[in-house]
Amino acid sequence: CAQVAAMDLVISVSNTTVHVAGALGIPTWVMAAEGRGRMWYWFRDRSDSPWYASVRLIEGAPGDDGWPPRIARCARDLQDWTRTRTPT
Numbered sequence: 806c807a808q809v810a811a812m813d814l815v816i817s818v819s820n821t822t823v824h825v826a827g828a829l830g831i832p833t834w835v836m837a838a839e840g841r842g843r844m845w846y847w848f849r850d851r852s853d854s855p856w857y858a859s860v861r862l863i864e865g866a867p868g869d870d871g872w873p874p875r876i877a878r879c880a881r882d883l884q885d886w887t888r889t890r891t892p893t
Contacts, residue, residue: 814886816879819844827857834882836863836875 806825809815815826815833826833835854837847847854847862854860863882865874
């Protein structure tokens with residue numbers, strides 16, 4: 806828990822760390838699976854989470870094939886995020 810609390814941002818697939826980060830209010834990006842692999846609590850057609858205000862869901866665009874588009878989107882968004890951050 807302390808390690809997650811020390812993070813500025815958590816990027817992961819759906820797992821326990823994501824839930825801990827969300828509960829702590831840490832900005833968290835979750836690369837959500839599609840189809841049968843998607844957990845019910847991430848819902849569909851949403852980019853936010855009703856459970857955690859700090860969680861953002863990263864989904865592929867319609868027709869995207871698997872994880873590479875999600876990873877590429879995270880990489881682009883992370884570049885933007887780091888540009889807008891002020892050093893602490």
